[in-house]
Amino acid sequence: MLGVQRWSRVTIIPPTDADLLAIVSQSHPCLAFIAPTLLKVYIALRGSPTSPKSTRPLSPRDLLKWANRTAFHCSSLTNHTIARETWEDVFLEAIDCFAAMIPPSPARTMTIERIGSEMGFPPERVKLYIDSHAPTLKDTTHAINVGRVLVPKAPSTTPRRTTRPFAYTTHAKKLLEQLAVAQLHREPLLLVGETGTGKTTIVQHLADLLHHRLVVVNVSQQTESSDLLGGFKPVDVRTLAVQVKQVFDGLFERTFSVKRNEAFLSRVSEVYDSQDWSAFGKLLKAAVAQAEARFVALSEEEEEGGARKKRRMDSNLKGEWGKFTDSLKMLEMQQAHGKGKAQAFSFVEGSLVKAFRRGDWLLLDEINLAASDTLESIASLIREGGSITLPEKGDIEPIKPHPNFRIFAAMNPATDVGKRDLPPALRGQFTELFVGSPDESLADLLLIIKQYIGHLIVGDERAASDVAHSYLKIKRAAEGHEIVDGVGEKPHFSVRTLSRTLSYVADTAGMYGLRRALYEGFCMSFSTMLEKSSREKVVQDIIEGIYPSANRNVRSALRSLPKRPAGNVVQLGHYWIECGEETPQENPQYIVKAHTSVEQNLHNLASIPNLASGSNVFGKNLHG
Ligand SMILES: Nc1ncnc2c1ncn2[C@@H]1O[C@H](COP(=O)(O)OP(=O)(O)OP(=O)(O)O)[C@@H](O)[C@H]1O
Ligand SMILES: [Mg+2]
Numbered sequence: 001m002l003g004v005q006r007w008s009r010v011t012i013i014p015p016t017d018a019d020l021l022a023i024v025s026q027s028h029p030c031l032a033f034i035a036p037t038l039l040k041v042y043i044a045l046r047g048s049p050t051s052p053k054s055t056r057p058l059s060p061r062d063l064l065k066w067a068n069r070t071a072f073h074c075s076s077l078t079n080h081t082i083a084r085e086t087w088e089d090v091f092l093e094a095i096d097c098f099a100a101m102i103p104p105s106p107a108r109t110m111t112i113e114r115i116g117s118e119m120g121f122p123p124e125r126v127k128l129y130i131d132s133h134a135p136t137l138k139d140t141t142h143a144i145n146v147g148r149v150l151v152p153k154a155p156s157t158t159p160r161r162t163t164r165p166f167a168y169t170t171h172a173k174k175l176l177e178q179l180a181v182a183q184l185h186r187e188p189l190l191l192v193g194e195t196g197t198g199k200t201t202i203v204q205h206l207a208d209l210l211h212h213r214l215v216v217v218n219v220s221q222q223t224e225s226s227d228l229l230g231g232f233k234p235v236d237v238r239t240l241a242v243q244v245k246q247v248f249d250g251l252f253e254r255t256f257s258v259k260r261n262e263a264f265l266s267r268v269s270e271v272y273d274s275q276d277w278s279a280f281g282k283l284l285k286a287a288v289a290q291a292e293a294r295f296v297a298l299s300e301e302e303e304e305g306g307a308r309k310k311r312r313m314d315s316n317l318k319g320e321w322g323k324f325t326d327s328l329k330m331l332e333m334q335q336a337h338g339k340g341k342a343q344a345f346s347f348v349e350g351s352l353v354k355a356f357r358r359g360d361w362l363l364l365d366e367i368n369l370a371a372s373d374t375l376e377s378i379a380s381l382i383r384e385g386g387s388i389t390l391p392e393k394g395d396i397e398p399i400k401p402h403p404n405f406r407i408f409a410a411m412n413p414a415t416d417v418g419k420r421d422l423p424p425a426l427r428g429q430f431t432e433l434f435v436g437s438p439d440e441s442l443a444d445l446l447l448i449i450k451q452y453i454g455h456l457i458v459g460d461e462r463a464a465s466d467v468a469h470s471y472l473k474i475k476r477a478a479e480g481h482e483i484v485d486g487v488g489e490k491p492h493f494s495v496r497t498l499s500r501t502l503s504y505v506a507d508t509a510g511m512y513g514l515r516r517a518l519y520e521g522f523c524m525s526f527s528t529m530l531e532k533s534s535r536e537k538v539v540q541d542i543i544e545g546i547y548p549s550a551n552r553n554v555r556s557a558l559r560s561l562p563k564r565p566a567g568n569v570v571q572l573g574h575y576w577i578e579c580g581e582e583t584p585q586e587n588p589q590y591i592v593k594a595h596t597s598v599e600q601n602l603h604n605l606a607s608i609p610n611l612a613s614g615s616n617v618f619g620k621n622l623h624g
Helices: 017-027 035-046 060-073 084-098 106-118 123-132 170-184 199-209 225-229 237-255 262-273 277-304 317-338 351-358 372-382 442-456 462-479 495-512 514-527 532-546 554-558 597-607
Strands: 137-139 143-146 149-152 189-192 214-218 230-235 344-349 361-365 406-411 431-434 569-572 575-578
Touching: 017 035, 017 060, 035 060, 035 084, 035 106, 060 084, 084 106, 084 123, 084 170, 084 431, 106 123, 143 170, 149 170, 170 189, 170 199, 170 431, 170 442, 189 199, 199 214, 199 361, 199 406, 214 351, 225 230, 225 351, 225 372, 237 262, 237 277, 237 317, 237 344, 262 277, 277 317, 344 351, 351 361, 351 372, 372 406, 442 462, 442 495, 462 495, 462 514, 462 532, 495 514, 514 532, 532 554
Parallel strands: 189 406, 189 431, 214 361, 361 406
Antiparallel strands: 137 143, 143 149, 230 344, 569 575
């Protein structure tokens, strides 16, 4: 380090066990009598060297988190006895704090067994947890009750947006319980799991259930901290005007009667819509003058100590109008200088700051890909009681988080060589959960399948299990390297591939009939990206799986054309494709020979809008 000799070096030694005991007992006096037990569990786990490499080590922060959660359960204790049910809840908290980040493995089981034995639970109880813990979920008007926790919903006038199929599998309910507890304690949460295991879906679903808006940021190496925090960006008059109008609407409504000022407001909207920025500025200035006059009148009234205020003004309002005047001036300046063409720079808040201020939930997807300065800004934010200061903007007052603000992050495990991991200091600040695949249990898989196509399989109940077994068979073949994709790599199939297939089936079963739609959907999602012999194997598996008792004629039946749907459609092979608005143009140089790869590709493309992958010479863009 440069100039190291000018610094005095102080080594901070980690807290000793006695220190930890004192910290736990003093920060939660109600726990003083069980603090030694809590510490004993932590010490037993801390030393265990069995965790897989990709798991983060435990730190005193985890102990304090557990103590905090335990204090929540014990807050109403009157004497030094903890009811059995409460101690069970404390056990579940310990598992979430110390074992939930470990992928399913003997190490995870051992950790849970250790927690159980240190806390005095018989091995049968621990085994029951491991084999069959399944929280219940009750959704009422004002709260959701999931497992051990009751979480109030945010008051909301907007109806829930959930239109995506969501199956309450045991996998999903366990995760919902873990997420709900963490967000109740305002812990930042990190979900680690393979792609397509439902990490984004579960956070989105909980946000919808609790009426919070979720902002998802797909982090990449190109994400700069200014994308999250904000920065000066060039803005034209229109962009400024949009911001000004938004603030104005909010302020006006809180200061004046909207009803009595209808004529004025409609004039404002009129000039705004016609983009007459000079008239727009003048009208807003008039409103500012009115507001100022009102504040003067109010303070005089107050001084006289008499006349009742008709409308109570909140104390911030005056300051907010003051700030608004500044942005109005900015708009005027921009308008005067550039006559609407030149660009000014204005501070545009990043997604993180916006969510922080408004009280939205924020999900940072693929957080491990972020550059180190972006990670640093995230770390400073999630430190306890974190607040943000934006010196770039000229702010000296830190922004405090809205009480509803929560932060979630998701990433794939960094088990493969070359995958980026999170810096340990940042990772340790999150409550970490490992998310396994929802298809590990057949019952869960069937629930998901029924969620998508349940209404179509009435009278053909076997269809769900045929789908499940076909999916599992193909997935196993991929994992066992029996099949490879077009570039010789192992294909990755997950519940995402399955859900895409089933959404397609739900859309097309009316045209094709259920089984045929399943066949087409499976071929589209599971076979088109494979190398030739793998594809043939998978198509054969699909036929056997979807038509388990069919005779040999099934292949020719599958080549028959479905009934023509309504609307303007053309036929390509055995598909009907909806026509666009443009007139078709023949390209005489493009040759489609029967039974060639070109024809095959066209058929694959026809079946769905998909991602054309392959090396450049294959001509992905040629025809369409
Ligand atoms: N409980 C469920 N019910 C219905 N569908 C589900 C459920 N869980 C997951 N899915 C489906 O699985 C698919 C993959 O989920 P999601 O996108 O959340 O995965 P992810 O873990 O965020 O993946 P990535 O790491 O690639 O971001 C989605 O299409 C979703 O609809
Ligand atoms: Mg995701």
